[in-house]
Amino acid sequence: MPVQLPEPLSGEEPTQVLHNHGMLAGSGSRRALAGFFISGVLLGFLGAILLSWGYHLGADYDVIALYFGALTAGLAASTWVSPRMLESKGVGWTLSFACILAGTAFLYLAFVSPPFGPWWRVFGLVLLGASAGVLHTAVFHAISPMYKHDPAATVNLAGVLFGLGCLTVAVLISGAYYLYSVPTLQAWLAVIPAGFGWMYWKSPFRTEPVPHQPPTGSLFSALRNPGAVLLALLLFFQLGNEWAVAGWLAIFLSQRLGISPTSALSLLALYWIALLIGRVVAQWVLPRIRHSRLLLGCVVAAMFGSTILSATNNQFGAVAGILMLGGSFAPIYPLVVERIGRSFPYYHPGFYNGLFSLALAGGLLAPCTLGIAASYWGIGMVMTLPMIGSVIVFVLLVLSWLEARLSAHVPPVKA
Numbered sequence: 001m002p003v004q005l006p007e008p009l010s011g012e013e014p015t016q017v018l019h020n021h022g023m024l025a026g027s028g029s030r031r032a033l034a035g036f037f038i039s040g041v042l043l044g045f046l047g048a049i050l051l052s053w054g055y056h057l058g059a060d061y062d063v064i065a066l067y068f069g070a071l072t073a074g075l076a077a078s079t080w081v082s083p084r085m086l087e088s089k090g091v092g093w094t095l096s097f098a099c100i101l102a103g104t105a106f107l108y109l110a111f112v113s114p115p116f117g118p119w120w121r122v123f124g125l126v127l128l129g130a131s132a133g134v135l136h137t138a139v140f141h142a143i144s145p146m147y148k149h150d151p152a153a154t155v156n157l158a159g160v161l162f163g164l165g166c167l168t169v170a171v172l173i174s175g176a177y178y179l180y181s182v183p184t185l186q187a188w189l190a191v192i193p194a195g196f197g198w199m200y201w202k203s204p205f206r207t208e209p210v211p212h213q214p215p216t217g218s219l220f221s222a223l224r225n226p227g228a229v230l231l232a233l234l235l236f237f238q239l240g241n242e243w244a245v246a247g248w249l250a251i252f253l254s255q256r257l258g259i260s261p262t263s264a265l266s267l268l269a270l271y272w273i274a275l276l277i278g279r280v281v282a283q284w285v286l287p288r289i290r291h292s293r294l295l296l297g298c299v300v301a302a303m304f305g306s307t308i309l310s311a312t313n314n315q316f317g318a319v320a321g322i323l324m325l326g327g328s329f330a331p332i333y334p335l336v337v338e339r340i341g342r343s344f345p346y347y348h349p350g351f352y353n354g355l356f357s358l359a360l361a362g363g364l365l366a367p368c369t370l371g372i373a374a375s376y377w378g379i380g381m382v383m384t385l386p387m388i389g390s391v392i393v394f395v396l397l398v399l400s401w402l403e404a405r406l407s408a409h410v411p412p413v414k415a
Contacts, residue, residue, distance in 0.1 A: 040165020
């Protein structure tokens with residue numbers, strides 16, 4: 001279906017209309033890309049706020065698993081609602097709605113902070129996950145022109161903004177830990193998405209048709225492609241590794257090393273800094289080194305980083321493990337996404353938004369699983385499972401390369 005361009009104004013040439021229309025598309029895409037910063041604030045919130053809720057003082061790991069499960073449920077459920085909302089209301093309205101919903105979730109969580117029971121906070125975390133899912137749908141649709149022009153750079157920039165949002169929430173909670181009460185701190189956090197919601201409400205976005213999601217049958221038929229299955233599993237486990245560390249690192253360090261909550265949150269911020277610097281360095285390194293070697297080196301370094309964190313009993317070892325782990329995780333996700341775009345050129349970011357939210361939901365299942373494992377086998381499982389996940393990513397990476405080589409040598413079937 002062709003995109004309907006606006007009618008030319010009086011005295012305006014058609015070429016000028018196309019130029020202005022392209023400027024509007026580029027401007028809207030850049031503003032929408034900032035939504036990844038909000039996404040980082042939303043999804044990085046739980047891993048940072050758990051210490052403020054007092055969960056580093058006990059062993060209520062099953063309750064923490066419930067929290068991550070609620071966030072995952074909201075994120076996954078939004079993938080069925082958000083495309084219809086985007087099609088009927090448009091990009092600007094959907095972005096604004098997601099931001100206002102996020103602000104409302106923060107305010108609700110501020111009112112039901114401890115000593116309220118944990119089930120009161122479950123509903124707020126479902127709302128927070130749903131707002132993140134709606135936000136992803138609108139953002140990926142709006143940045144389609146940028147993604148088509150340069151997929152790798154767009155994904156890398158999105159990762160930088162996302163990491164910056166996660167870093168911001170960790171720094172804010174750490175810096176204000178002893179200055180404000182927990183409800184006040186969460187109320188202040190609500191201002192961030194509310195401000196972006198106002199910006200999106202006032203920003204013009206190009207109107208273009210929303211691509212229809214592929215039918216369920218086509219998704220099942222994709223399972224017949226071993227390359228697609230391997231890449232999907234690779235993405236699933238890598239996101240799981242990243243979020244297992246992000247969700248539990250502060251509590252793990254506080255209980256394992258006996259450090260203060262502010263020190264543990266500062267080390268969580270260091271993890272996000274390592275990821276951020278790694279994303280920026282990856283953008284410079286990607287054109288200068290073979291991507292297969294970079295991927296392999298990052299996966300092996302992640303295995304070593306997990307081992308160091310699992311065995312450390314001092315803050316120096318924690319810093320070394322965090323820097324190695326964050327720096328090695330950083331380039332893996334953009335490289336895997338680039339491989340998906342290269343192997344499946346028909347892949348459209350309009351379809352990618354749903355898969356992205358489901359992959360994130362899968363990644364958030366890792367800290368939920370960790371909570372269940374830790375309740376049975378102790379806090380040491382927090383670093384054991386990511387180490388196992390890194391080994392799985394390594395195996396999947398080797399299998400993916402073997403599958404690509406075998407597919408390249410298989411002759412086409414004659415009709």
